[in-house]
Amino acid sequence: xxxxxxxxxxxxxxxxxxxxxxxxxxxxxxxxxxxxxxxxxxxxxxxxxxxxxxxxxxxxxxxxxxxxxxxxxxxxxxxxxxxxxxxxxxxxxxxxxxxxxxxxxxxxxxxxxxxxxxxxxxxxxxxxxxxxxxxxxxxxxxxxxxxxxxxxxxxxxxxxxxxxxxxxxxxxxxxxxxxxxxxxxxxxxxxxxxxxxxxxxxxxxxxxxxxxxxxxxxxxxxxxxxxxxxxxxxxxxxxxxxxxxxxxxxxxxxxxxxxxxxxxxxxxxxxxxxxxxxxxxxxx
Amino acid sequence: xxxxxxxxxxxxxxxxxxxxxxxxxxxxxxxxxxxxxxxxxxxxxxxxxxxxxxxxxxxxxxxxxxxxxxxxxxxxxxxxxxxxxxxxxxxxxxxxxxxxxxxxxxxxxxxxxxxxxxxxxxxxxxxxxxxxxxxxxxxxxxxxxxxxxxxxxxxxxxxxxxxxxxxxxxxxxxxxxxxxxxxxxxxxxxxxxxxxxxxxxxxxxxxxxxxxxxxxxxxxxxxxxxxxxxxxxxxxxxxxxxxxxxxxxxxxxxxxxxxxxxxxxxxxxxxxxxxxxxxxxxxx
Numbered sequence: 001x002x003x004x005x006x007x008x009x010x011x012x013x014x015x016x017x018x019x020x021x022x023x024x025x026x027x028x029x030x031x032x033x034x035x036x037x038x039x040x041x042x043x044x045x046x047x048x049x050x051x052x053x054x055x056x057x058x059x060x061x062x063x064x065x066x067x068x069x070x071x072x073x074x075x076x077x078x079x080x081x082x083x084x085x086x087x088x089x090x091x092x093x094x095x096x097x098x099x100x101x102x103x104x105x106x107x108x109x110x111x112x113x114x115x116x117x118x119x120x121x122x123x124x125x126x127x128x129x130x131x132x133x134x135x136x137x138x139x140x141x142x143x144x145x146x147x148x149x150x151x152x153x154x155x156x157x158x159x160x161x162x163x164x165x166x167x168x169x170x171x172x173x174x175x176x177x178x179x180x181x182x183x184x185x186x187x188x189x190x191x192x193x194x195x196x197x198x199x200x201x202x203x204x205x206x207x208x209x210x211x212x213x214x215x216x217x218x219x220x221x222x223x224x225x226x227x228x229x230x231x232x233x234x235x236x237x238x239x240x241x242x243x244x245x246x247x248x249x250x251x252x253x254x255x256x257x258x259x260x261x262x263x264x265x266x267x268x269x270x271x272x273x274x275x276x277x278x279x280x281x282x283x284x
Numbered sequence: 285x286x287x288x289x290x291x292x293x294x295x296x297x298x299x300x301x302x303x304x305x306x307x308x309x310x311x312x313x314x315x316x317x318x319x320x321x322x323x324x325x326x327x328x329x330x331x332x333x334x335x336x337x338x339x340x341x342x343x344x345x346x347x348x349x350x351x352x353x354x355x356x357x358x359x360x361x362x363x364x365x366x367x368x369x370x371x372x373x374x375x376x377x378x379x380x381x382x383x384x385x386x387x388x389x390x391x392x393x394x395x396x397x398x399x400x401x402x403x404x405x406x407x408x409x410x411x412x413x414x415x416x417x418x419x420x421x422x423x424x425x426x427x428x429x430x431x432x433x434x435x436x437x438x439x440x441x442x443x444x445x446x447x448x449x450x451x452x453x454x455x456x457x458x459x460x461x462x463x464x465x466x467x468x469x470x471x472x473x474x475x476x477x478x479x480x481x482x483x484x485x486x487x488x489x490x491x492x493x494x495x496x497x498x499x500x501x502x503x504x505x506x507x508x509x510x511x512x513x514x515x516x517x518x519x520x521x522x523x524x525x526x527x528x529x530x531x532x533x534x535x536x537x538x539x540x541x542x543x544x545x546x547x548x549x550x551x552x553x554x555x556x557x558x559x560x561x562x563x564x565x566x567x568x
Contacts, residue, residue: 105447111388163389
């Protein structure tokens with residue numbers, strides 16, 4: 001396994017791999033890897049000849065006042081996880097390597113980015129789309145693997161790839177949860193024992209929504225109200241949003257129909273956690 | 285010479301060329317080709333194994349109220365110019381092929397785009413950067429050739445390529461002029477005989493600026509004032525802007541120093557024409 005810190009070295013490796021006819025698989029991450037990332041890495045290991053994992057806490061996708069500085073980092077751990085899972089190349093540049101002091105070009109998805117997390121985190125998806133476009137241009141993957149926990153991010157990346165004609169297949173894998181149902185996230189690190197218990201409310205609310213839908217509930221408002229009740233029972237929980245939308249367009253509607261994304265963001269203490277499910281509603 | 289209308293066919297040709305180890309040279313144009321384009325095509329012919337010229341009047345780079353609908357088009361002529369100059373592939377898609385109805389991703393250069401033409405034409409450079417990124421992703425050129433007449437566009441494209449780590453060399457070639465000094469442009473087509481005479485004022489003003497600088501003038505204001513006087517003598521001319529800036533950063537300054545871009549945009553009747561020179565000022 002090689003650890004690469006510069007764009008020039010990374011491009012050199014990509015050129016060599018391409019001229020050997022190798023396909024590249026990429027798993028872009030912010031590091032602090034958990035079993036969710038491992039599931040992406042394992043999939044990517046089978047999907048490409050050369051497996052690249054990027055570890056980059058991208059300053060551009062953190063808004064002012066967010067947790068960029070204290071976002072958890074542990075390179076030693078990340079390297080050992082990658083080594084154990086057959087990663088060929090870790091791309092681990094410094095922010096100064098990725099962004100010139102006079103960097104001024106951004107990739108902006110202007111429709112899907114407007115709702116859900118895009119409302120609470122203005123500029124976040126601009127940062128995501130820009131860094132992902134850069135990584136795709138540097139690493140030229142045939143396939144890139146993302147997690148469904150970041151449902152909106154996955155949709156936006158697919159849109160960017162389509163709209164800018166980037167030649168890469170985007171694979172989105174199911175959210176990995178701990179035994180209690182909590183979606184794995186590097187930000188779970190922020191939770192103390194009580195908060196970790198309270199954090200289960202995200203999954204509980206989504207599970208309730210799923211039950212309501214399968215028992216015939218079609219009123220968006222009623223679903224959201226009952227989800228809110230579940231979350232508001234928890235002392236350290238504060239709802240950022242609960243949204244019920246079309247799973248492709250992210251348009252909201254009063255009535256649940258078709259393929260529906262139920263997504264939420266909840267502050268548990270200082271940690272802002274997100275989770276979602278997609279439910280398919282059969283026409284009567 | 286092949287004429288290609290779909291992205292899928294174009295990508296297939298690119299894949300085949302790449303696997304044969306061929307380098308691709310691209311000249312992106314709006315069509316209605318003139319000798320300025322021909323100089324780009326001739327350069328590109330030598331720079332790549334496979335020479336692609338794109339003909340695409342990109343709706344995204346025209347602002348509301350601009351001349352998108354009546355922008356001059358003549359495919360038959362363009363094809364014959366390309367054939368005569370050894371072009372291998374014309375990429376000539378329809379707008380519907382390039383932009384999905386729900387297209388929502390844009391490449392935005394946010395610094396160099398703010399001044400000069402960016403002020404008069406809000407959204408223009410967003411349209412340029414987006415289409416150029418798309419063409420680069422579809423055609424994967426090793427080299428792409430642009431004209432210095434569009435000085436700001438050339439700077440912005442270089443910046444986009446650097447910031448997004450796109451693997452392409454950007455070549456910028458000198459402005460081609462007619463025998464009277466008028467910079468060639470498809471929009472010269474709009475000029476009647478009197479206007480064509482008046483349009484010479486752009487070149488005259490730039491020539492005067494050059495003379496002023498070489499005779500020691502260093503005051504930006506005085507240079508601009510004398511250029512304005514030259515243009516205002518012409519009945520059909522209306523100044524959009526005259527700017528004297530650093531040729532790399534496009535920052536204005538009161539004193540001319542270093543490498544200086546002198547650029548202007550002037551309406552001649554309904555036609556908005558642009559031109560520029562770069563002068564290098566030696567330190568005393």
